[in-house]
Amino acid sequence: MSNTTMMTSSAGLNFQLLRCHRRKRIALQVKNKDIIVKAPYAVPLQYIENLVVLKKQWIENIQSKQQLATRYQNQLARHGQVWFFGKLTPLIVNEGKRSLVTVGKHDIVVTLSARKTLSDTTESMRVKKLLEGWFKQQAEVFLTDKMACFSRQTNLLPNNLYIRQYKARWGCCDNRGHIKLNYLLMMLPESVIDYVIIHELCHLKFLNHSADFWNLVESFLPDYKMEKRWLKEHQHYLTWTTD
Ligand SMILES: [Zn+2]
Structure with a gap:
């Protein structure tokens, strides 16, 4: 059982929060513009928001690397x-x-x-x-x-x-x-x-x-x-x- 909610942290970062019963730890994923936090239900929302703010620099570093990769990769399209x-x-x-x-x-x-x-x-x-x-x-x-x-x-x-x-x-x-x-x-x-x-x-x-x-x-x-x-x-x- 899990559910996803869109959230905005106090630093203005939008992230998807995926609450999951079976999950034991928090996981933070960055896929270009999407920031996904997977967390157990027991973890308070405030804690998760603080974590995203704390990881802002790390998230932005990954995003810029991913952007660069897209710019310099082969793109087999029209x-x-x-x-x-x-x-x-x-x-x-x-x-x-x-x-x-x-x-x-x-x-x-x-x-x-x-x-x-x-x-x-x-x-x-x-x-x-x-x-x-x-x-x-x-x-x-x-x-x-x-x-x-x-x-x-x-x-x-x-x-x-x-x-x-x-x-x-x-x-x-x-x-x-x-x-x-x-x-x-x-x-x-x-x-x-x-x-x-x-x-x-x-x-x-x-x-x-x-x-x-x-x-x-x-x-x-x-x-x-x-x-x-x-x-x-x-x-x-x-x-x-x-x-
Ligand atoms: Zn060699």
């Missing part, structure tokens, strides 16, 4: 945006005879086949599927070419190259000399893609992150720390998101 070579590129979605993706000077156009039955697939899911396929094709050509180019330059040659989707990594190298790259690398600036490829190639010599390893990376890419930083600062935006 007038959305998608990361491509390190730029948030405007995304145009329209309908045509057949599904295809075309890249313009300033935007990426996703054309959805009007003939296809929609069933229960949302438009953003169809956009995602098309873009995924297109990114994979682009990655196959671009990353294979880059790898060959850096292999020649560094004299480090992998035994095999795989281009796939990985949830939590941009690339990896194993002790058989197989290098795997994430096709989502196509969302990164070219200089950062170079860094990831050189990083993996250097693992062919040192299968660790020792000082020798980083020295080798630096010998090929003196500014590698800058690229590493870009990756760290942006990587949480570089995923597909649909509603």
Whole structure:
């Protein structure tokens, strides 16, 4: 048993109060503009209001982080945006005879086949599927070419190259000399893609992150720390998101 009431704290923050019999502790959740407090019936209202006021700064910090995330995330919608070579590129979605993706000077156009039955697939899911396929094709050509180019330059040659989707990594190298790259690398600036490829190639010599390893990376890419930083600062935006 539970019930929800809209409340306003003395600091002017609106929040939803969800009273719940089985709940033992108070929980505070922030989902963009919505602030939700889940509390047992026994906790006095004044206590909850004070808590929200006390947590005002914390709530606002989360809200601004969430706003920033929305601004910099891929948005697979009619007038959305998608990361491509390190730029948030405007995304145009329209309908045509057949599904295809075309890249313009300033935007990426996703054309959805009007003939296809929609069933229960949302438009953003169809956009995602098309873009995924297109990114994979682009990655196959671009990353294979880059790898060959850096292999020649560094004299480090992998035994095999795989281009796939990985949830939590941009690339990896194993002790058989197989290098795997994430096709989502196509969302990164070219200089950062170079860094990831050189990083993996250097693992062919040192299968660790020792000082020798980083020295080798630096010998090929003196500014590698800058690229590493870009990756760290942006990587949480570089995923597909649909509603
Ligand atoms: Zn590594």
